[in-house]
Amino acid sequence: MADLLELVVSATASGCIYALVALAYLLILRPTSVINFAVGEWVATGAFIGVAVQTPLAWPGLEGPYWLALLAVPAILGVLGWLVDVLTVRPLIRRGASATSPILALLGVLVIFREGLTIVFGADPLPSPPPFGFKRIAFGPFAGVSQQFLIIAATFVLFAATWLFFERTVWGRALEAVALNRRAAALMGINLRRVTTFAFVSGAAVAGLAGLLMSPLTSAHYLMGLPLAIQGFTALVIGGVGRIEGALLGGLVLAFVEQFGARYLPIPSGLTLGFPFVLLMVFLFLRPSGLIAPREAR
Amino acid sequence: MSVLHMSRGAIAATVLLAQGAVVSAQDTIKVGVITDRVASAKFYAEPVTRGVELGAKVLNDNGGVLGKKIELIIEDDQNKPDVSAAKARKLVDDGVVAIISNTGSPATQQAQTVSLETKTLHLTPANSADTLTTQLADPYFFQTGPLASIQLATLMAYTKSRGFKEVAIVRDNSVLSQSFADSFRKGLEKAGIKIALEEVIPQGATSAIANLQKVRAAKVDAILQAGVLGPEMLQFFRAYQQLGMKEPILGSYNLSIPAYLTMAKDLMDGVVFVDAFDINKPEAKAFTQAFVKEYSEQPSSLPAYGWDGIRLIAQAVTKAGSLDKEKLREAMASTTNFVGAIGAKGTSWGFRDGKRTGFDPQGAVVRIIKDNQHGPVVYAGQN
Secondary structure, three states: OHHHHHHHHHHHHHHHHHHHHHHHHHHHHHHHOOOOOOHHHHHHHHHHHHHHHHOOOOOOOOOOOHHHHHHHHHHHHHHHHHHHHHHHHHHHHHOOOOOHHHHHHHHHHHHHHHHHHHHHHOOOOEOOOOOOOOOEEEEOOEEEEHHHHHHHHHHHHHHHHHHHHHHHOHHHHHHHHHHHOHHHHHHOOOOHHHHHHHHHHHHHHHHHHHHHHHHHHHOEOOOOHHHHHHHHHHHHHHHOOOOHHHHHHHHHHHHHHHHHHHHHOOOOHHHHHHHHHHHHHHHHHHOOOOOOOOHHHO | OOHHHHHHHHHHHHHHHHHHHHHHHHOEEEEEEEEOOOOOOHHHHHHHHHHHHHHHHHHHHOOOEOOEEEEEEEEEOOOOHHHHHHHHHHHHHOOOOEEEEOOOHHHHHHHHHHHHHHOOEEEEOOOOOHHHHOOOOOOOEEEOOOOHHHHHHHHHHHHHHOOOOEEEEEEEOOHHHHHHHHHHHHHHHHOOOEEEEEEEEOOOOOOOHHHHHHHHHOOOOEEEEOOOOHHHHHHHHHHHHHOOOOOOEEEOHHHHOOHHHHHOOOOOOOOEEEEOEOOOOHHHHHHHHHHHHHHOOOOOOHHHHHHHHHHHHHHHHHHHOOOOHHHHHHHHHOOOOEOOOEOOOOOOEOOHHHOOEOOOOOOOEEEEEEOOEEEEEEEEOOO
16 A cells, blocks of 8 residues: 555656646647647756756856746746747748648757757756755655655646636636637737747746756756657647646646556556557547547537 | 969978978877767766876876877767778778777777778777677777676676575666666576566656566565666666665666766665776776876776776787787787786786687676765676
8 A cells, every 4th residue: 555655646746747748738739739849858958957057067166046946947948938939930920831830840949959958968967956855755645755745736836827827817818719719819909929929938938847846856868858748748638738737637647557557567567668659549549639628619 | 482482382391391290190109099979878988088098198107108109099989880980990091000999889890890901900998798809800809898798697696696586677778778688687597596577667757666666566685777878777766765675786887887876876875786897906006096196086997998908009019019010919919917907806808719808707896886986896706
């Protein structure tokens, strides 16, 4: 039983990371219809910036506190997200390019970010300092390390804030309106360019935060982006692309299947590598709308 | 002055400069080094190259070889076999008398095509692939790195000496890790040790708790760590600590790469791994002193491979008494009883019986990690 509850904590923490990546996809996809596979590299960038802020890597002799990294990572990633929008997506939309063009352009952005990280930070994985150490702590029967509980708490706060934003603010309503019907929203006076900018800035900021939260467990390394991009996308498909809650649910389902499958299924552990792909195919074939149906379909 | 006169003057000056360059080149003994500065072999290639540089500096400070200074020409092959061969050819064109390959084994294998064709002395002081001297009959190529089979035999002998009867193998899904796990499996089966389970931590994993819980539930005597990917190894060690596990961890020579100590700081104490370096051996102490003096830091075992490599070439040049390629090859092939910084106490290198692998089968050791450092030898040889 102790094993099971400890695995629940581990899977929830991993699921929260997948959920944040899925949320980054969702924030961009809903109002713009653009699938941005570069979010994985934004996660990696967030992880490296977090290390740079908290260690003497960037400024020898200076080590910033964790709260500074919490401010710096979303701020810098937001600027990078804005630049990606201005330099790649917006020119394509302006020239009337096909719907797939921004997706392909963003695959190029993925490569640029990855190579950029190796040039700036090198190819070696960098250890990322955890804000509360790695002490094993327990909440009742649930045990884990402090970073796992921090990830879970931060994710739920972020999702709650995002949900409130979309459900309770005019800006959130405007974004939702664009997601439901872009043309009608434009005719109602909603500025689509601002909406697109907001989508890329917020998506990049969330992805960066995911990297900052995750890196103490995994280190910051330039290859960390692609697996997360796949897992985050799978989580999005599982949960459904229409709702914020879907991203969270999809992330948790994926992580629980991965980790409980690896622990309890009587199969060689190497086969568990295929779980995300199997789930992706199952949902795309059998329930393409995901576990939580989009608002317009309700 | 006419244009013609100016041209003649320029040509004369160029000829004089070129002659000067030739004279200058003859004043040094050029040795080529192929390393990996940016790609997957960088972890170990760069420290080994650092050892070559230190060895060359110390030799030069002591008067050089045959009265000439050693001049290193270092090339980066990015651990790519095709690039490695191209770099080897460039080095030969640059006039090197020998090439030291510190990059990955497949790249070194490819570079041999050039050393064979150009009859250039070629040494790898750190590569461990068993096939480097068997796939190509290149009499100019020599290997002094501890063969993978020797390291495996030492690790298995240690495993047996500890009385382990049932073990788990934990690896990642990289090709190299699979190769390590395959070697472990064969060695364990040969030694009659049962493999209870094999766990794979996939690249990109965010937790290894499930894997380690399975290992803990299997109640094995020890865990053989065959992972090579840093972040996934970090997951392994974190989960091991988090679950409060006590099973001994045995690692491949991959763990002699110092970068893991930084990445998994405070998590690896007590782990044992195969190496070829005994810090209490006099030759290792001499190397360590020179390294600390030059770089003001404690070395890992990796630079010692390079240090030994350049000294072995210097010894061959001294023995040959000239830079004639055939004489150099003969001098290297006749090496016996070379005691370097690498190798267990009481062992030596030598290319006996026409073999071109010089590492002593009893030369590998098992070391323990203590206080975030590669610590003392706990086992040596294969007995």
